[in-house]
Amino acid sequence: MSPRLVTTVVELREALEPWRGAPIAMVPTMGALHDGHLSLVAEAASHAPRTLVSIFVNPTQFAPHEDFAAYPRSLESDMAKLAGKTDIVFAPNAAEMYRPGFATTVTVGGPALGLESDFRPHFFAGVATVVAKLLLAARPDLAVFGEKDYQQLLVVKQMAADLDLPVRIMGAPTLREVDGLAMSSRNSYLGAEQRRVAAKLNLILKDVVAWARSGDLRAAEQRGAKALLDAGFDSVDYVAIRDAETLAVIETLDRPARVLAAARLGGIRLIDNMPIA
Numbered sequence: 001m002s003p004r005l006v007t008t009v010v011e012l013r014e015a016l017e018p019w020r021g022a023p024i025a026m027v028p029t030m031g032a033l034h035d036g037h038l039s040l041v042a043e044a045a046s047h048a049p050r051t052l053v054s055i056f057v058n059p060t061q062f063a064p065h066e067d068f069a070a071y072p073r074s075l076e077s078d079m080a081k082l083a084g085k086t087d088i089v090f091a092p093n094a095a096e097m098y099r100p101g102f103a104t105t106v107t108v109g110g111p112a113l114g115l116e117s118d119f120r121p122h123f124f125a126g127v128a129t130v131v132a133k134l135l136l137a138a139r140p141d142l143a144v145f146g147e148k149d150y151q152q153l154l155v156v157k158q159m160a161a162d163l164d165l166p167v168r169i170m171g172a173p174t175l176r177e178v179d180g181l182a183m184s185s186r187n188s189y190l191g192a193e194q195r196r197v198a199a200k201l202n203l204i205l206k207d208v209v210a211w212a213r214s215g216d217l218r219a220a221e222q223r224g225a226k227a228l229l230d231a232g233f234d235s236v237d238y239v240a241i242r243d244a245e246t247l248a249v250i251e252t253l254d255r256p257a258r259v260l261a262a263a264r265l266g267g268i269r270l271i272d273n274m275p276i277a
Contacts, residue, residue, distance in 0.1 A: 002082075003052075004088050006088060007090075007092055008092065008096055009096065012088070013139075023048035023050070024050045025045065025048035025051045025140055025143070026051070026135070026138050026142070027041050027052075027054070027143070028053075028054045029054060029055055030055070030057045031073060031075065031078050032185035033055075033082070034185065035175055035183060036182075038081060038082075040146055040172050041086055043144050043170070044142065048142055051085075051086045051088075052089070052090055053089050053090070054089075054091070055089060055091040057071050057073060058130040060122075060126035071185075090137070090138065104129070106159060107124075107128065108124055108155050108159050108162075110155075110158050110246065111157075111247045112124040113247075115238055115242075115260060116151050116152075118237075124152070128156070131156050132159060132165070139167075141167065141168065142167065143160075143169055144170050144172050145171055145172070146171070146175075147273070148174040149271070151260065174272075179199040181202060182201075182270075182271075182272045190265065190268060200228075200232070202272055202274075205259055207223075207224065207227060208224035208274075209274055211223055212253065212257070212259065217250065221239045221240060221241055224261065233264065234264050234265055234266060236263045236264075237262035237263065238260070239259065241257055241258070241276065242259075247260075258274070258275055259274055261273065
């Protein structure tokens with residue numbers, strides 16, 4: 001059965017009201033859904049009898065030179081993929097989310113500092129603002145985010161805790177293609193040769209994990225960045241080994257850690273991460 005499509009906050013709250021009292025789980029997305037997104041929906045459904053998926057390409061997290069206009073939009077296809085998997089799809093337009101005169105922004109420090117912020121300084125203010133609005137619109141008990149966007153996951157957790165939002169933020173494992181490439185809507189932009197190179201990202205991150213366990217963390221980062229360039233990536237924004245809970249810089253593996261990377265192929269930017277136990 002197809003999920004119910006709602007497009008306004010008022011309509012969303014009216015649709016959810018009869019279900020209050022039992023857990024409601026939410027999966028915020030920007031659409032162009034793939035199996036990775038559907039795994040998040042399945043995770044949400046395993047924790048709550050009622051679920052909703054939001055689909056909104058958020059303009060405030062894109063810089064003027066980024067791919068907002070070109071970002072894939074496929075609501076009809078997304079609705080078909082969600083048939084039988086969720087109860088409600090909330091798909092507002094920009095005018096609904098940012099009404100005339102909108103003048104409030106949520107900013108986040110802590111895990112938002114560095115890494116993505118060094119290359120996309122606008123990004124997390126846009127993410128934190130729209131996620132706060134989506135969570136306040138739906139008031140779910142649980143919201144599921146993918147670990148592929150690991151820094152974003154920690155930023156959302158920090159934001160929800162700091163603002164005392166009554167929602168549990170849960171991370172779900174990254175779903176990967178057969179060759180290990182993390183599933184992403186932007187993978188559709190890759191040409192055949194770019195796709196072959198992209199598949200090496202996760203393999204090199206595995207190497208970085210091994211290098212980190214056996215030696216100097218900064219040297220492991222540098223070896224990882226060089227390996228990505230040698231593999232055919234055009235440029236590397238970062239390869240970084242950080243505290244898994246705070247993303248603070250660490251010098252030794254005396255606590256759970258994560259290696260995070262961002263690299264570019266032509267105009268396509270790929271990110272990935274892996275735990276270091």
